[in-house]
Amino acid sequence: MAHCHCPGLKIEAPAGARRIVLAGNPNTGKSVFFNHFTGMYVDVSNYPGTTLDISYGRYGSDMVIDTPGVYGISSFNDEERIARDIILSADLVLNVVSAAHLERDLFLTQQIIDTGVPVIVALNMMDDAKRMGIEVDVDRLSQLLGVPVIPTVAVKKEGFDRLKAELFNARPGQATPGLEEELNQLLNRVGSRGEALLVLEGDPVIAARHGCEPGTRREEIYRRRRERVNEICQQVVRETSRSTGVAATLGRWMIKPLTGVPILFLALWAMYKAIGVFIAGTVVGITEETIMQGIYEPAVRQFVEQFIPQSSIPGTILIGEFGLLTMTVTYLLGLLMPLVVGFYFFLSLFEDSGYLPRIATLVDRLLTSIGLNGRGVIPIILGFGCVTMATITTRLLSSDRERKIAIFLLGLTIPCSAQLGVIAGMLATLGPQYLALYALVIFSVLVMAGTLLSTLLPGKSADLFIDLPPLRLPRLDNVLKKTGTKSYHFLKEAAPLFALGALIISIFQVTGILEFLQNLLAPLTVGWLNLPREAATAFIMGIVRRDFGAAGLTDLALTPLQTIVALITITLFVPCIASILVIFKERTKKEALFIWGSSWVAAFLVGGLVAQLARLFSPAGDKVQVLPVILVFAALTLAIVGMCMFLRRTKPTTNIPG
């Protein structure tokens, strides 16, 4: 058995089992193959140091291992690094390619063949190709690649029997011309041919493993490989007709602002209806109130009280107001889980249909101005679900600079769904001009903070460079599987943080620090924000759970203006303790403290500004003039943006692509 080059990925394989690795581009239907081969017996393990899951299962007496969908194997991102390591340790690779995208997909095929591992190609989506007027000469393709090629239609299980019969006929194929000699020279220094290839292509990780200098020949090798793939395509692909279907037209509409913006709003509205109304209302009503608070919590309290009284210190920590066994579990399973599942469901739907990269293309211009690029739309959307979840998702952004900006903006300005429910309820009673004031102030803070950060941080946003796959109807089983995996992962990662957060808060409560903070905040709340003393308690409760903070405001008798000031302050106030812990985990202590500290400052600065401006514009104090306050904020935003544009002109720029 080949020794495993996957550092940290523990896969128990029976002795003599061959490692069959599934590889392919994103969206080629790999998962259908995986499920077909492994049936019900699938294990999932997390790849160390990443948020990615690797599925593996048994096929007869052999192992089948899935890999993330990638366009090539280098070290461009986590997915590629993992796919690279698993492919290098394979005994044979089943490479799934889409017949409709041979030019793109065969690049990876050729790269895998160049590593010298035995390969068999499943030429999938033959039906799609036919519909698009593409004919592929399968025999010629097999001859040119030097490996077996089996035409399939995975969703209809066509070609699977033949694939199974031929699987172990996989063999090393025809390498890119001119590679053999160079690889042979390296082979005596580097144990395996696959690793030699990657060293030659300048993969820093593999080179470091063997203690040699990474090669500088990547581009040349890529170019030769590309030429070879183009030659192959010329010989095997025939286009009989070029039809532009409905999908292509719709795909165009999605990225043009004139039509794309309404389509995006429609999608977000559907999301709001499904998550904000149905899940946050009906589902959470059942899970949080009926099940967790109605059945689970009393049962736990009763059980624990047999051993320790609730009023004792350990009792408070376990089953008190913020108890580890009560609030934490209720919050995670009763409130967050349904919301997170809902958000991931939509995200997977957008991903699978090919809509996500189009949203990224549409909003790229907007996000570039606040230092992100189109990809930044994913964490921003998820932030409205749960800031903790969104902060974890920033790992997929292309540069560290963007992660910094995205995490800062998430922590500062984006209200999470737990909080949004309460905020929307309070805003609904106030009337449209107050709603406009709230939305505009938060939005202008987002723009100001993003523009400032983007200007002050060295460097420049990575440029967008993404593949727009053809639109297609997402397959429900795929979407559900993705949703399940992502949600499970998030909960697994977040649960200890929420527990730790509850523990810290309970300790604060027992030691009286919580009360001390409330008293500390009170003068500021009364004098600067013109709010009653008790509002300080609500703000501090917001550190525990954002919705606690917002809910604490509903019990106070506030004027409409006071309500708005309180809501703006609590939205901008520090993220909940679980989010803070995630930020500490993901970033340096210095940076996390900066984010946390500046949220305090920004929240009270902006909230106070609104309060003082309103007082200025309505001396009589009976009817508050909202419009001037809005205008002042708009002017302030424009001034900041203008100043930043001026600063940027004089700033040297270095370009980091991504």
Add this chain to the structure above:
Amino acid sequence: MTLDRMKRGQRCRILSIPSELIRAQALRFGIAEGEVVTCCEVIPAGPVVISKNRQEIAIGRGLARQIEVEGSF
């Protein structure tokens, strides 16, 4: 001439792509220096979408400004 100046529907030959990393990514998608591509969408002040055969790629405006092309085919 640079890619951001292209109009929708125009075809052009790519002369140079600025960074090695982007060149590598473009090669994977089948777009290399010397290839003829079609500009199929230009989002005002935003990304440029180019296609070769059926492969479509969205390229941010800043990057498109740095990609040298020669015009109409």
